[in-house]
Amino acid sequence: MEAAGESIHGEADLVSLLLESYGRMPGASVLDAGCGTGRVAVELHRRGFSVVGVDLDAGMLSEARSKAPELCWLQDDLCAVNLDCQFPLIVMAGNVMIFVEPGTEGTVLANMARHLEPGGLLLAGFQLCQGHLSLGDYDRHCTAAGLTLEERWATWSQDAFRNGNYAVSLHRLGSTR
Template sequence: MATRWDETDAPKGDDYDARWARMAAQGKSIHGEADLVESLLAEVDGTRVLDGGCGTGRVAIELARRGFDVAGVDADDSMLATARRNGPDIDWVTADLADLPDTVGTGFDVIVLAGNVMIFVHPGTERRVLDGCTRRLRPGGLLVAGFALRPDRISLEDYDDHAAAAGLESVARWATWGREPYAGGDYAVSVHRRFIG
């Protein structure tokens, strides 16, 4: 199934990855998502992470470098080709998040949907994405998603409704991956927990 990402003219594969490399070379921090995920893993005493919509693997590769057990899934083969080259020891799965195969596994402590994943999935599949992610979390595991808020994309209210229907409860919401308080605005990072029991 095509995603909204497929329809963009955004750089893909190595070209996409090069943008992050340039930012790092300029001294900019490019690992805010990994920093937050690492702190969340400490809070839930976990080590297993699924990077959903992982793209070229920037977040997953950094988490693996920090010693976590990481897998990545993305529907874009050009993005995953770069991820596989840069992180050959990580399990990369080509799949649509709305139709995750069994090969992705289960029992993850944290699933991260960084890089605006939720506004690039195929319209109308947002609930299926959250259902599939929830099934792959261990009870008490966390789903963290950061995405821009646009009038023509999923709203926070709809996201929360889909999350609740999938069996997730809200834990926190921030304006950035650095835990800046959310008080409205055009970007949000939401953390939800899979119900226990």
């Protein structure tokens, strides 16, 4: 990422910007769904956010725990995870949506919507490639889960989306701000 001139913390930069612009300053809680090795969660925590990371892969979670043992790291399936809280923002970075079990995308998105507070934001970025989840299908699943598209960019730096091979989508729970 850095070699290509992109910020290694582009996802955290955008999460921070969105939470600040919607009146949620550091300290707000964020769910990093499909957190992997914790790169985004650790950076958000460094910036003062309260972060919960969820991933199915025990090896990746072990690496995440080694980086930030003070954070809450949960091994669970995004289809079934049941947290007793809601978040103002859920981030799904690192192509999470194309790595979930094919056919479960709608279930994952419905479960993520259930974990958003009213008016909460779902921010997801993933590669658009043949044989994987399309943007049209993603948007249909989001709509079925009660999520409304707010913005779409080509990068985490908010470059304009022009039907390229990567999309970052911001959906809100409910239809209005």
